[in-house]
Amino acid sequence: MMKKLFNYIRDGCITTKVKKDSESKKYSAEILSVSTEQKFEWIKKEVLLNGQKVEFILDSGAQISCINEETWKKVGSPFLTKVNFNGKSYTGDEFRILGRFFCSIILNGLEEILLVYVTKEKMNLFGLPWIITFEKKFGYPIVTTLSDKDSDNSINSIQKEIIPTISENKELYIIQKDIQEEIQAELKEKFSQVFEDGLGHCSKTKAHLHLKPGAKPVFVRARPVPIGVKDSVEEEINRLLKMGAIRPIEFADWAAPILAVKKANGKIRVCIDYSTGLNDALELNKYPLPTPQEIWSEMHGNKIFSQLDLRDAYLQVELDSDSKKLANINTHKGLFEVQRLPFGVKSAPAIFQKLMDELISGLKGVFAYLDDLIIASENETEHKKNSYSIIRKNPEIWIKNSIGKMQFL
Known part of the structure; x- marks a missing residue:
């Protein structure tokens, strides 16, 4: 993704x-x-x-x-x-x-x-x-x-620009291998609720989509789904239903169609085409996204780095009641109201970046770029401390992480 x-x-x-x-x-x-x-x-x-x-x-x-x-x-x-x-x-x-x-x-x-x-x-x-x-x-x-x-x-190549060339330093590579399994095991043991299966729910805020003045609803019919990918599309719809990310509805003023896109690994990704009307009707959230250069300057001088991906990141942020009425999807299985912040809405990256910046505010050696968390430290002891601080700060509101996606760089 x-x-x-x-x-x-x-x-x-x-x-x-x-x-x-x-x-x-x-x-x-x-x-x-x-x-x-x-x-x-x-x-x-x-x-x-x-x-x-x-x-x-x-x-x-x-x-x-x-x-x-x-x-x-x-x-x-x-x-x-x-x-x-x-x-x-x-x-x-x-x-x-x-x-x-x-x-x-x-x-x-x-x-x-x-x-x-x-x-x-x-x-x-x-x-x-x-x-x-x-x-x-x-x-x-x-x-x-x-x-x-x-x-x-x-x-x-972004990783090449942001992270020092660790592979050329065998000593640093050995240190990372030594602490990797230990940190992963301790995180999973101490904060098991954060790493359990299912869709997380960030209770800190709800996302709001701002309509432009005078914006008029756009309702787009469902697009046909090719027979070859129909089962995969329905499997994804059922997954989203089961986790509470969408709910069936019978009427909507706004609706966008879905698309089945084949990924590089051959699997099917379901994408919502908000370019059909909603994105043009929304005010753009102008919260700034950090550049790789800005993150690198903050991380300069550290020697140990790891990355933690957030699982179904945007979907862990609930939409407020007004926004839920805008982000509906129209499928061959009927209409669904989207309950969580969806991929494809043009303000989603800025909304999520602002949330992440608030969650990690004041934490040493922790950096956020959308749904990636980067941990940077000078030594092994500090790296453990920085890793634990991410979740310990606000365990009751922290969104779920994927322990399988923790990478030492």
Whole structure:
């Protein structure tokens, strides 16, 4: 999911605003600004799209990211949502856009669910929306990355920037191995309720989604679910029902459809497409997200590092009553009211970051980046103390962690 600072997963889907009806022609004129007359060599990068290797050309002038029809067939011909506009190249020639779909993109270990368009053109373009996602959301230097032919997709480059090169220091590596099992065992023993199965519930606050003045409800019909993934989608719906993250309803003013997206490991991720109306109607929460550089400067001088992922992180934060009426989902199984902060709502990252900052306020050596907690210490004794302090501070409100995802870096 997604990954945040370390293998950030994701909480929502990048959206591209498409002007409709009379405005669609005006918008289509600026979809692509590809020029083969440029004097420099194209910057290319191989990424994983739905688990398949695909080579893209970086183009910050492209207002969408797109693949050609051949690539679309290569990745399994996912179901396409029709669009009401065409593309236009730098020469002014229009070309047909066959449709769009959400896909899993992995770039240097960072995975995100993103919107991609399928065209009749030959190029696969890594456009501006994707560049913004990786640079601003992850703090990832996309231009440098795309030109680095020797980079390894299995290695998280953000981790390389944030964490010192521990693998080159055998002494530090041995210290981490010695304390890893001990800290994990003691945490699980002392705070068993935090690591038990099930969905956690943070009692400190409820998330509120702010509508723009004059916003009007948007109700979108359920989209068809391909037969091949139907069982997986229904399994996820039932999981969310069982844990109380959604509840069935019979009527709603607002509703967004769901999408089944194939992840790199072949499993199916259910994604809510709030780009269909709700995200445009919401005020953006402007709480600042920390950059990798800011976190690194705070951690400088430490020698032992570990990372703790939060399980179903956003879903552990309840929506307030007004917001629950906005985030409904429309599925082939009917309407459901979302009870918890959902992935895909554009303010979710800022809301969650603010909560995490409040929970770790005053704790030494503990840093938060969305649903990742990073613990940094100068020595073994201090690292144990810092690890315990995370949960000990507010055990009655602390959200659940996944002990299996504690990694020593």
